[in-house]
Amino acid sequence: MWTIYKREMNAYFRSPVAYCIIGFFMVLVGLFFWVRNLVQGSVYFSDVLSSIVTYLTFFAPLITMRLLADEKKNGTEVLLRTAPMPMSRVVVGKYLAGLTLYLVMIGITFIYPIMLTFMIDGGIPAGRNFSGYVAFILLGACYLAVSLFVSSFTENQVVAAVAGVVVLLIFYFMQSIGSTVGGNFGAVLQWLSPLKRYSDFAMGGFNLASLFYYISFTAVGVFLTVMNVERKRWN
Amino acid sequence: MIEITNLTKRYGQIKALNDVSFHVKKGEILGFLGPNGAGKSTTMNILTGYIPYTEGSVKVGGYEIMEQPEAVKKQIGYLPELPPLYQDMTVQEYLNFICDLKSVPQKVRKAQLDDILYMVKIGDIRKRLIRNLSKGYKQRVGVAQALVGNPPILILDEPTVGLDPSQIIEIRKLISALRHDHTIILSTHILSEVTAVCSSVVMINHGKVAASGSVSDFSATEGSVRKFTIHIVGDKSSVQKVISQTPGVRKVDFIRVDKDASVFMVESGKDVDVRRPLFNELSRNSMAILELRPVGRTLEEIFIDIVNKDKNSADQ
Ligand SMILES: Nc1ncnc2c1ncn2[C@@H]1O[C@H](COP(=O)(O)OP(=O)(O)OP(=O)(O)O)[C@@H](O)[C@H]1O
Ligand SMILES: [Mg+2]
Numbered sequence: 001m002w003t004i005y006k007r008e009m010n011a012y013f014r015s016p017v018a019y020c021i022i023g024f025f026m027v028l029v030g031l032f033f034w035v036r037n038l039v040q041g042s043v044y045f046s047d048v049l050s051s052i053v054t055y056l057t058f059f060a061p062l063i064t065m066r067l068l069a070d071e072k073k074n075g076t077e078v079l080l081r082t083a084p085m086p087m088s089r090v091v092v093g094k095y096l097a098g099l100t101l102y103l104v105m106i107g108i109t110f111i112y113p114i115m116l117t118f119m120i121d122g123g124i125p126a127g128r129n130f131s132g133y134v135a136f137i138l139l140g141a142c143y144l145a146v147s148l149f150v151s152s153f154t155e156n157q158v159v160a161a162v163a164g165v166v167v168l169l170i171f172y173f174m175q176s177i178g179s180t181v182g183g184n185f186g187a188v189l190q191w192l193s194p195l196k197r198y199s200d201f202a203m204g205g206f207n208l209a210s211l212f213y214y215i216s217f218t219a220v221g222v223f224l225t226v227m228n229v230e231r232k233r234w235n
Numbered sequence: 236m237i238e239i240t241n242l243t244k245r246y247g248q249i250k251a252l253n254d255v256s257f258h259v260k261k262g263e264i265l266g267f268l269g270p271n272g273a274g275k276s277t278t279m280n281i282l283t284g285y286i287p288y289t290e291g292s293v294k295v296g297g298y299e300i301m302e303q304p305e306a307v308k309k310q311i312g313y314l315p316e317l318p319p320l321y322q323d324m325t326v327q328e329y330l331n332f333i334c335d336l337k338s339v340p341q342k343v344r345k346a347q348l349d350d351i352l353y354m355v356k357i358g359d360i361r362k363r364l365i366r367n368l369s370k371g372y373k374q375r376v377g378v379a380q381a382l383v384g385n386p387p388i389l390i391l392d393e394p395t396v397g398l399d400p401s402q403i404i405e406i407r408k409l410i411s412a413l414r415h416d417h418t419i420i421l422s423t424h425i426l427s428e429v430t431a432v433c434s435s436v437v438m439i440n441h442g443k444v445a446a447s448g449s450v451s452d453f454s455a456t457e458g459s460v461r462k463f464t465i466h467i468v469g470d471k472s473s474v475q476k477v478i479s480q481t482p483g484v485r486k487v488d489f490i491r492v493d494k495d496a497s498v499f500m501v502e503s504g505k506d507v508d509v510r511r512p513l514f515n516e517l518s519r520n521s522m523a524i525l526e527l528r529p530v531g532r533t534l535e536e537i538f539i540d541i542v543n544k545d546k547n548s549a550d551q
């Protein structure tokens with residue numbers, strides 16, 4: 001598993017992909033930091049994160065699109081499938097590499113709350129800023145699992161990315177669809193919506209059920225990816 | 236070591252393999268021959284656990300591949316048709332990655348990689364990016380990859396494709412050097428390659444085994460005639476007359492003059508050995524035999540036969 005992880009981390013930082021994703025993300029964060037914290041004067045950096053959540057719909061598929069498709073393109077899939085290593089470890093290694101890139105992106109944004117503490121007398125409220133980060137990381141972990149799963153259906157990076165965005169958009173609108181539909185079905189949709197929980201979480205309402213929800217959501221996503229990769233062998 | 240029994244593979248409607256059976260004994264080097272699309276790569280992909288089969292059974296070292304895939308995969312080094320390389324790695328990094336993938340212990344790793352780099356002769360390019368290597372070098376890195384972990388079985392899909400003639404000879408030498416402690420299956424279109432390095436042959440066509448046996452079987456007398464060439468000193472037409480009158484000889488053809496001797500191709504029935512009567516007749520006429528060499532039906536002839544037979548039956 002760590003073999004695959006190491007290889008994927010290397011691959012990310014050897015191609016321009018990782019730098020482009022990080023660069024784009026930083027521009028976006030900087031922009032919202034300027035608007036929310038500097039212009040509007042919010043003391044919560046978590047407000048910036050909440051504004052960026054929408055764009056995660058695009059970032060997550062960009063991070064995962066090459067993880068599975070590249071092996072097909074290189075003809076190295078045969079290497080992984082004929083190695084004495086189960087595909088589950090390959091997939092988990094790849095997922096963790098994607099997650100690490102995501103964490104690196106988020107890690108860099110720490111400079112903004114640190115700047116805020118120096119700029120504002122008496123510092124910033126730690127609780128809500130902290131829970132904002134936790135929620136953002138958990139949501140991202142879910143999104144990455146979803147887009148990795150979607151990418152396991154195709155051998156083409158571009159298709160993987162586009163399909164990932166589409167599926168994540170469905171999740172994005174799940175809450176509003178749920179409230180429009182109403183009834184039991186609507187309630188289920190709302191309960192399933194990763195975003196609804198995000199807003200609760202980010203407002204400082206640390207919630208064990210939601211934590212559990214995010215972790216199982218991610219695990220199911222990765223598990224389904226493994227199943228799909230195994231299944232594909234049979235065609 | 237490898238037992239393939241009634242193997243069938245379907246890709247949707249296409250039957251790529253149809254009831255293929257053959258065995259490979261320990262220490263054997265099997266040449267796997269067949270025209271394009273015969274099913275060579277398919278068989279190899281199944282054997283290495285890359286794709287599953289539809290019916291039949293494949294056992295490697297006593298383990299059935301579908302039941303204990305990891306036990307099988309551990310024993311095999313595989314060079315697929317297209318060498319599976321990461322373009323963004325250097326040769327050294329790539330081979331280290333393969334070591335990780337095959338869980339080669341850290342202690343033996345350096346010595347083993349040095350050995351492999353030396354054997355495949357890529358020591359001087361270990362720091363180069365794979366992307367920038369020539370096709371032949373990429374192929375060699377692919378071979379190196381198959382050798383990592385020192386697996387007892389090697390499966391090589393067209394290992395000499397894309398190499399220049401001297402590299403081809405190098406790879407053949409390498410394969411011959413590996414023969415004493417490895418079991419090897421290699422597929423190829425080059426028939427002389429089989430004669431050069433293999434101990435046995437399986438020929439497939441349209442997913443079926445068309446011929447199989449040891450390489451020496453194929454070079455011995457085959458079919459319904461026995462042929463040999465003979466070099467004789469003497470007047471060409473009188474020699475030809477003597478030969479043709481020898482009992483058992485069906486046909487004599489003059490081929491060429493070789494120094495002071497004439498060379499003839501002599502044909503007899505399959506079950507008749509005309510060499511003794513021929514010797515007696517010729518020496519009675521004081522015609523000296525300088526050389527006598529049996530001519531087998533070559534692998535080429537068999538190969539072409541199989542392909543042609545196939546064409547004929549398709550025409551009908
Ligand atoms: N993924 C696939 N889907 C459908 N058909 C396939 C697939 N792979 C191979 N085939 C078919 O199976 C048959 C056998 O192909 P295979 O690649 O095993 O041939 P081969 O003997 O290796 O040929 P070559 O000498 O050209 O390498 C061919 O008819 C091919 O079209
Ligand atoms: Mg082939």
